[in-house]
Amino acid sequence: MTSFSSPETGNASSLSAGLGEFFAQGIEAADLPALFPLLRAREALNALITLFRGGEDEVLVRLMVLREIGTRADAPCWSPQELQAHFGYLDPVKLDTVLKRLRENDLLVWDPEQRIYQLSSIGRLTLSALATLLNFAGESDAELGYITAQVAAGQAIGRVSAETLQHLLGRLNELQNEFDQAVLAGSEFRLRRSQAKLASVWHWVEKGTEIIRTMTGDGDLDTATYRVAQSVGQAQSRMLRMTGVFQRALSSLERQRVHLGQSGLSSSDIMAWLRNQPQEQLASVADLALFAYPQPVFITPHEMLDTAEYELIEREREKAALAVLPPPNAAPETARIEAERLLLLEQFLGNMNSIETEADLEDVVIGGAYPQAAYRMSLLAMLNDIDGGLLTGSMAELAAAPFKLKVSPDTRKIQRDGVEEISVGMLERTRSS
Secondary structure, three states: OOOOOOOOOOOHHHOOHHHHOOOOOOOOHHHOOOOHHHHHOHHHHHHHHHHHOOOHHHHHHHHHHHHHHHHOOOOOOEOHHHHHHHOOOOOHHHHHHHHHHHHHOOOEEEEOOOOEEEEOHHHHHHHHHHHHHHHOOOOOOHHHHHHHHHHHHHHHOOOOOHHHHHHHHHHHHHHHHHHHHHHHHOOHHHHHHHHHHHHHHHHHHHHHHHHHHHHHHHOOOOHHHHHHHHHHHHHHHHHHOHHHHHHHHHHHHHHHOOEOOOOOOEHHHHHHHHHOOOHHHHHHHOOOOOOOOOOOOOOOHHHHHHHHHHHHHHHHHHHHOOOOOOOOOOOOOHHHHHHHHHHHHHHHHHHHHOOOOEEEHHHHHOOOOHHHHHHHHHHHHHOOOOOHHHOOHHHHHHHOOOEEEEEEEEEEEEEEOOEEEEEEEEEEEOOOO
16 A cells, blocks of 8 residues: 655655655655645545545445444444454455454554454544545535534634635635626526525525634634635625625516516516427427528627536436426407506596595405406505606596505405405595595
8 A cells, every 4th residue: 555654854765756756856845835734644644545545345345344343432442253243244354354454554453462453543533534524425515514614623622724714715716706607697597596506505604604703803813824714704795795696686687577468477487498398399389480591699608608508417407397388378459458457547546536534455455356456556556656747647646646555564364356365554545635
């Protein structure tokens, strides 16, 4: 097994000959600041080399055996007979080979007088680090959670690692760049993916913010570590502000969304449905709908990246999702709809003028069916409109009506005329007509 030689002499002669061949002529490898911490931790690195060298199957069995030996905290010493009985599901020869390898590389200690095995100090240290890593395996953003846990552990015992803080800062900057690119791209689907990712790491960002606040307030950090901690805090603050940024971007897209008549469908619904259709189905949908001559398309790198990402990755992920459009329905005639709304508005004005002092919101709004109630509710927003002078006819009369609307955040169950519940409110007359 390859291992590191002792760096105690402080020059290249203390290193293995093979390691020296990696460096340029005249370079003293032991004097390199980037290499020295690795040489100093050679015992821990040799333990990792022992565990992870070889094929995947060998590594898994080796880790399993070492972890099982380390889990018996009440009786940490094992006799060979106990090991044979505990690992009865392993081939005896293979088990002996694993134990021999762990013992020869100082992960296990063999006491010849008592004839027992026990973990070495470096073996216990390695298992502890591995336990933390396994605890985060399978989470949506295990990297950020694991690094934050390392920072928290260092802060708790007063040994904050600047290198760990650099890793945390690097991961936060990667996420920030990803979120910024999603906002710049202006893609609704990309924004929603980034919003969901932010929600998945939100707990760790909040936890990291608390840790950094405590760490920088103690005053025990050296100058270099303090600067990195400040940068981490600034990156976390930017991350916490991204919720509002995503919401504003999605609201802007919502205002630009095209709705298809009164069907309840929008252009985003159509796009989601199209993205989930196989190519053969899309070809039939596009039949007789394409121009006979090429159409110029002007796109930017962000749109190109969105398209390439979807075609190469997201299409396979979205195959399981199923979106079904409702059956086609003829669009209603616009003139008829306007006439119906005008008639409903005039009736609404007549009902309002009959109010002497005040009336409950539900009595003013509800009646007929849900579409009529929703239309009346929307008309109440025109009351006391400062731009009412620009309106004409019945809308101008509504804007100048002597009423004031009071609405509370509470709701009341209705369950009639197509309305499930409505906000608690009051329409109050402000002066005589």
